[in-house]
Amino acid sequence: MTPREITSIPSTEHSSFLKSRYLSAPLMVDIEYIRLLTDSHRKTDGMEVQERRALNHAHALENITPVIHPNDRLAGNKTRYIRGAIPYANYAAEPFLREMRKQEQDAQAKHAETGQGGGVARVMQEAAEKGLRVISGKFLISEPDLQDFRGICEYWEDKCFMAQGDKLWKTHFSEAGFIENGWKIGLYTAPHEPCPEGRLILDFDTAIRKGYQSIIHDIEKRIRDFQPENIVEAGKLHFWRSAITVLKGAIGFAKNYAEEAGRLALTEPDPVRKHELLQLADICGRVPMEPPRNFREAVQSFWFTYLLGHMEGSHLGYSPGKLDRILFPWFKSDVKTNFTEAVSLFEELFVKMTQIEYIASLSWQGLGHGNLYQNLILGGTDEHGNPAANEISRAILQAQINMQMTQPTLSVWYDDRLDDQFLMKAAECVKTGVGYPAFFNQKTYEQHELKTSGLPIEVIRKHCAMGGCTEPTLQGMSYGIVQAGFVNHGKIIDLVMNGGKDPVTGIRMFDERRLKTFEEIRQYYLDSMHSAVRNWQQYWNFVMLAHRDTVPLIFCSVFVQDCIGRGKNMDDGGAILNQSVTTLSSGMVNVANSLAVIKKLCFEDQACTFDELRYAVQDNWQGFEGLRRKALSVPHWGNDEEYVDSIFLDLFNEYCTWVRGQNNYLGKPYDPSMLAISTPVPFGKVCEAFPDGRLKGEPLADGVTSPFPGSDKHGPTAVIRSSSKVDHTQIRGGLLNLKFHPSALSGESGSRNLLALIKTYFENPGFHVQFNVVDSNMLRDAQEHPENYRDLVVRVAGFSAYWVEMSKALQDQVICRTEHLL
Template sequence: MYDRIERIKKRVVVDTFPICIEKYRITLDVMEQTKNDPVEIQRAKIFDATVDRMPISIADDELIVGIGASKPMGLEIDPHYGIWSQEEIESLIEDGFEIDPQDVIDLQELNKKHNPSTLIGQMGEIFYENERIISLLKTGLILPPWQEKESGKGVGGGYAQSGLGLGPSLVLLAIDYTKPIYLGTNAMIAQAEEEKSKIQFYENGSVEKYRYYESVIMCLKAMNKLAARYSKLASDMASVEKDETRRKELEEIAEICMNVPANPARSFKEAIQAFWFTFLMLSPSTTLPGCRFDQYMYPFYKNDLEDGKITEEEAVELLCCLRLKDMELNRTSGKNNRKKNAGMAKWHNFTIGGVKSSGEDGTNDLTYMLLDAAKITKTPHHTLTLRIHEGTPRKLMVKALEVVRMGLGLPAFVGEESYIKTFTSRGVSIEDAREFVMTGCLDANIPGKSRTGPVPMVTIPLIFDIFRHQGIDSKTGKPCGINAGDFTKFQTFEELFDALKKEMDYCYRIVGEKNNVELKITQELLPDPLRSCFMHEGIESGVDTFCRTMPFENGAVLNPIGMVNVGDSLAAIKKLVFDEKKYTLSNLYDALESNWTGYEAMRKDFLEAPKFGNNIDYVDSIVAECYKFLCDTADTMPTILGGVHIPTGISITSHQPGGGLTGATPDGRFSGEILADGTMSPMHGMDTHGPLAVLSSAMKIDQDPFQATLLNMKFHPSALKTEDDLDKLASMVQTYLTNGGKHIQFNVVDKETLIKAKENPKEYRDLVVRIAGYSAYFVQLNPQMQDEVIARVEHNL
């Protein structure tokens, strides 16, 4: 039954990816012709031209159609984030990407000719004139570090991504998929035209609304145009197809594309194709979610099954095809950004299970079938996240853990209670809060009603390093923070901790300013009419989503990297310097300056000090206080969109480059060494008391204020051999996630296999591991991240 899936998989699971510039050519051509147009109209015309001019194709065996680049598995250079210099292009080639030599020449000529405004370039115009901001950005406090202005590189490089929509779309945003699938774009076009006809030009903003509706209508019509192109292509291919089975498939594809997304979907197949056209045209976006796919798609499946129009096997095959279509959408970035996004990270997150808005359990057949599709394809994307509550069926928990046991690192598990509290504590109705979905890694949003822009990766141990050097960047000797006091002179632990908080407060607020600048430039440079019209009251409002105050306003977040290292460091200082008085702060300062060289016995003491993840109140309380201070500070930091910053807790692979920029720390860590991953995860190798101790430590942190937290855990395959093993782990997960825990995810792989895969990558091409909110092929990770995954403690039940 699934022979088709294996054939498609051979085509989409590849080792090399072509870098393309066709979309860049189209974009800059339209920009040249529309110099006098308002930016939102110009952006809509770019979208329309992309639909018109990008090559399309239908591959053998495909049942869902639509490609996101001019070449199969391609990544199109995005002109709106940052400039790709020759050096950056060469670094892509060195890393195994393919690009036509003539395209390399043409790209640099296009850059010289057009010199497009970019998000990074516009931010640089402000930051380079503000020393207090740029001095911290250069340290790498927010990854990646900014370069000197004279280099002309900003943060270095741009993005190359798959998708036919408007880039760079660096947002955490969940649209309301019922609009394109249940209503159809024709109905939305009619609504936009009606709203446009009502405008009278007396009020401030009426002209902007008029332009907004024009751009929305243009983009929705472009969606129809793309479907019509695919309908004609499928029909043309069917007319010459000799294989009768394939000819009928192509004829059906042609019929489906004639109906959706212009009109409401009439079947499960049509609903999936409407979903994919929408997904394709909201990409490029590595953080674009599938939302509650099992909920809004279930009525189509149920009706078709009852009417005899589809079997369960056929539906699972379509879900497998959808997973493999997602494998065609990829993203890479400049070499410094690639360090924090190792393994070609992307987060096309489908949230499954959980309660309905009414509060009753929403598990249905599709919930299980999406897990089956993951088992069959064995691919890392799209990712799945299972919402857990007290009434989650044990059968579903065990089924999900069967997929985990295969080594795919998915699904992740999230606790409904904590996530729902995140929203209701800030005024969201319980009904809306129950509809939350994962956007990106684990950041929750309400479909259509909230969205997040900047998600800065803030290296907290680097703040400690700046604090220890009295506001100086130790790498350059230049001022970058505040002088909160001489590190060697503090008389009590409380005095030292309070001073560190002053440094943290200063740095956090610089991050907030950077976020607001990014939000403003996004408003001016990157309006997205299609994305905006699929939001709650997206047409009625007449306003781009990043110019609105949303029902839940979370336009920017504060995201810590390596907070556990700082908590562990503070606990070690408290114990060895202030409680036991075995060492002085001067001793410690000298040891850290020497990167522990000559202080090996001292380092052993600091390594053996209490560490987070072992259910030790002494250190857990300090880590919890560090996080509480971050939450309290974020709550006082306004955004230009009308709300305040929301704390979150994801890391991707930022703990590797963040650690690379940070000196030695009092937890016993060497200078440049990788930091703890996630936010609830212990430092690798430091959790020595078993999985329950890890969870106990994490539950001491108030996770409810966070838009996301992340806890990685690794099990040896022998720990999950039997059904009893799975049942035990299911109980552990459910207990954690119904008692304050927000998230947990697993790797099930032994250390020996990982070491062999690093040494012989060709023999382990399909080995998948969970990183930090996403899964990736192990052999595509950089060596530092491979070592970090290898070093994670293997637990047993």
């Protein structure tokens, strides 16, 4: 077994303590926030939607228990526990109720696999020891809380976002049956309502710099000067008043922490800790209401705004954005804080970010693997296009090299002129094996956003960041993408191979067709994909009306330009960029490979008829081993083979064009995107064998342009050459995974070769690449002896995860990605 080249430990004992406390904590559900929110909701019937939502959130913020854990130097937690999740029954109560009634949560719950080790194992142990209950597969909850929560869910059962949405689309959408069947057969990911928010980055810069008091004054002035000319314009008042309500609630939240720190200081025997607590009381009494006086206060101010936005909604992909750029001015002007202290502060901040858990339906738990996709992006350029990495960029990298927490996932906006010291530090971080930073090509995204939004290039450069795993967006000015979930291209292959009928359930999705030529088969695939995509988009446009009427984000809208100026929340079109809403899919590589096989074997070589190939995949290739071998020898994606690459490009372009043909619920074209998270595993599980040689139930190819495991036979440069052919400026988000054996990247020359690889891909121009630098033997050993690998972190898709908390199927997928050594 080859060890990882870079290993590091937390920079202080304090950080070590925080990390080990996190690693030994069980996952808890905390119902306090939702109970407070629900109490307020019960009493506010009849209020205008935005004002009610703001008041409910503010009520919860002002009354939630401020918990400062021993030794914490940053204040503010999402829950009262070390690892805690808020169950947002106001988004979707039904999955919880179904679980409590011992029913399957949804059609796909049986396919979902979640991890069993680490904090999850701790849950099972503590549940048995302390008589606690387990909810949603891996969270602990006390019996009284569970009873309380049942009442809360029953209250929301017909009022929550999901229930309201269901009423609309199930009644009025002509293709409702198609969507419900799509879930049953695994054409789509399960309903996304339990955790729809995210892919959102707030304007932290303004929040920190101005402070909440001054923002409140600005809004109050707007109201004073307001002279509406019609009823629609007058409606701005509702948003502005909501904004003030929610900001005041947020101030109350921070003040409670100030008081709590002061209270703890009174009885604290240790003089050092007492001093820390008094300092904390002072800081929380100042920020986020007023601008910070130093770097430490700026970090605390950031964390409050970040946390308060996170608490408002059920988020996945809610991100800190360009934190190095945001915090650097505060660091530069603070002579008292040095690099080492900054690193230690970030170490604590990253533990805080990892401590946030989310609870969703089982299906989404399996898909997201508990990951929150908080993406912190470093480097890139300033608005004039000059490289912008700074000391804080390096401090953040160093903190994650030391801590190796799963959150936030780090990314780098790559630009050729970024300084060597920064890039080599980024390469060093990759070589710890944690799988980040992922590298993104800023110029590619600039072109995408120029085409899509038409905003000035300076604005795009200044605000571009990563909202979630691999979806770029403009921080502080984009609509937080609320999308429906993923379309499974693999399932469409199943349907094509079986005349439009799902071979597993027997459900008919499309009419059967006579397929006599390759062109007819390709067209059948495209037409099926078109229906699957269009129905999915239109269904979601119905659902989002319910979002606007039940859970519009008010606090978050305050920090997205230009909601205050327009007097509208994001759902009403307050954000400057509304083209960010994506339509997601995964598995296209398998489609390209399968069509290449059909074309070659059935229509060029006459090695078999299309019917014979259908029988072969229906029988999972049993008795057709010779034919399968021929199928495997047809060129597969990832080898720079024109034969199959041209098919992939054709499909890719068809998909992108088709997705853009439908407007989203904000009136702009849907933006094509393909990423994967953990979908290749559950999507593959529901699929029969494919013509490309893949066996029944095997995971699909991951990412967007990653080859199917084992089918890339010519090394990483060929993978990159294939991937370079794709016009990445067409999509918002893309994903290429490469796995290297540690020896392939060892030493300084190894780091330089890694950077040369990235540079070459981005010249061509690719969009995203990320690396797992780990010995497969080590991963196999970790499967057998998880107890020795509690803190092993690996890259999955747009996120990294603790190995022991991943499902076996996902572990297997990471192991079988082709490992490039030499």
